[in-house]
Amino acid sequence: MNSKIKIILVAGARPNFMKIAPLIHEMEKYEMFDTLLVHTGQHYDEKMSELFFEQLNIPEPDVNLEVGSASHAVQTARIMERFEKVCIDEKPDAVLVVGDVNSTVACVLVATKLNIKTIHYEAGLRSNDRTMPEEINRVVTDAICDIFFTTSSDADNNLIREGKDPYKIFMTGNLMIDSLINNLNKSKKIKVEIKGNNGEKYKYGENIKSGEYGIMTFHRPSNVDRKDDLEELIEIWGSISERLPLIFPVHPRTLKNIKNFRLTERIKSFSNLIICKPLGYLEFLKLVSGAKFVLTDSGGIQEETTYLNIPCLTLRRNTERPITITEGSNKLVKKNEIIQEINLILNGKGKRGKIPKYWDGKSADRIVEILKSIFIDKWRN
Numbered sequence: 001m002n003s004k005i006k007i008i009l010v011a012g013a014r015p016n017f018m019k020i021a022p023l024i025h026e027m028e029k030y031e032m033f034d035t036l037l038v039h040t041g042q043h044y045d046e047k048m049s050e051l052f053f054e055q056l057n058i059p060e061p062d063v064n065l066e067v068g069s070a071s072h073a074v075q076t077a078r079i080m081e082r083f084e085k086v087c088i089d090e091k092p093d094a095v096l097v098v099g100d101v102n103s104t105v106a107c108v109l110v111a112t113k114l115n116i117k118t119i120h121y122e123a124g125l126r127s128n129d130r131t132m133p134e135e136i137n138r139v140v141t142d143a144i145c146d147i148f149f150t151t152s153s154d155a156d157n158n159l160i161r162e163g164k165d166p167y168k169i170f171m172t173g174n175l176m177i178d179s180l181i182n183n184l185n186k187s188k189k190i191k192v193e194i195k196g197n198n199g200e201k202y203k204y205g206e207n208i209k210s211g212e213y214g215i216m217t218f219h220r221p222s223n224v225d226r227k228d229d230l231e232e233l234i235e236i237w238g239s240i241s242e243r244l245p246l247i248f249p250v251h252p253r254t255l256k257n258i259k260n261f262r263l264t265e266r267i268k269s270f271s272n273l274i275i276c277k278p279l280g281y282l283e284f285l286k287l288v289s290g291a292k293f294v295l296t297d298s299g300g301i302q303e304e305t306t307y308l309n310i311p312c313l314t315l316r317r318n319t320e321r322p323i324t325i326t327e328g329s330n331k332l333v334k335k336n337e338i339i340q341e342i343n344l345i346l347n348g349k350g351k352r353g354k355i356p357k358y359w360d361g362k363s364a365d366r367i368v369e370i371l372k373s374i375f376i377d378k379w380r381n
């Protein structure tokens with residue numbers, strides 16, 4: 001009798017969910033796979049987690065480790081402790097992790113030490129900046145993982161440079177773009193109503209019009225964890241908002257810092273800076289696809305804007321996703337360059353690009369075809 005291949009898929013934080021969704025849907029089509037979804041609970045707010053499961057139609061997690069927030073060491077340790085028990089009980093054939101968050105590295109460490117085959121989707125990205133916790137997570141994950149799925153050839157080159165066997169590296173494209181393509185039409189049809197920080201209501205199509213606003217996200221410690229930086233940024237955001245409405249769905253880390261640094265009054269004083277809670281996947285996608293520009297420090301948004309060909313300004317010194325710059329519509333900027341770059345965009349000179357290879361909505365198919373071939377012998381026996 002054929003025995004199914006049991007694969008644990010790990011998701012922990014918001015940017016993981018859109019990578020897991022197309023993959024789990026594709027794997028579920030095949031008899032040979034028995035998938036088990038583990039949510040580490042790194043992100044737990046309704047707006048950061050549950051809503052994404054609902055909108056992306058991800059099945060309820062089979063296990064939720066409910067680790068919550070803590071320092072990096074404590075959060076990673078908690079995930080490891082709880083995930084080890086899951087692996088021992090479930091005895092999976094493989095553990096598949098995505099992205100670069102603490103949940104990614106924690107689960108790979110556990111699985112590898114239990115001699116379980118490990119697979120990393122979004123392997124090989126490097127910012128070469130070890131002050132970023134995500135870079136440590138990427139480097140450690142790839143150092144011990146068995147199979148690598150990548151989104152671009154620069155990632156393949158990084159892995160080869162680090163001594164990986166080229167036969168274990170598969171450039172299969174971008175799962176986040178699978179999710180984007182699968183949901184773009186749906187997102188266009190939904191109504192978006194945002195409640196601003198002063199209680200005002202904004203409706204897409206009425207007081208927010210396609211092509212006449214900007215949208216931004218900020219949550220990187222390097223931008224929001226120090227008062228001086230945040231204060232300076234608020235002035236820049238405020239001055240942009242005097243030119244056109246600027247929508248700002250605020251990440252919990254950033255909100256906490258705004259409050260702790262007593263900057264709430266100042267940020268609220270800009271009437272066109274529309275501060276709101278984190279948005280659902282569909283609402284955010286709709287707002288990004290209709291925006292004049294995006295200003296961010298996120299990783300994934302650099303890729304989404306490249307696909308949508310929307311000018312994106314990324315406030316970071318480096319990016320692990322260089323293809324969004326060499327081929328896409330992304331530009332790295334310093335704080336003192338933001339206003340001049342916004343001027344260019346408002347004068348119709350924003351950066352445009354092309355869609356990178358295999359960012360075509362078929363990445364999950366490619367990955368699952370490869371997984372089938374890797375596990376086919378075991379399945380037959």
Ligand code: UD1
Nearest residue numbers: 013014015042043044045048069101102133134219252253
């Ligand atoms: C994490 C990821 C980052 C990713 C980001 C997207 C790591 C190292 N970082 O950063 O790569 O870009 O998620 O959101 O894994 N919090 C809540 N509710 C939540 C989640 C977090 O209030 O649902 C608060 C907590 O108080 C916590 C802070 O936000 O202290 C930061 O959360 P954490 O998961 O540690 O890191 P992120 O900054 O979200």
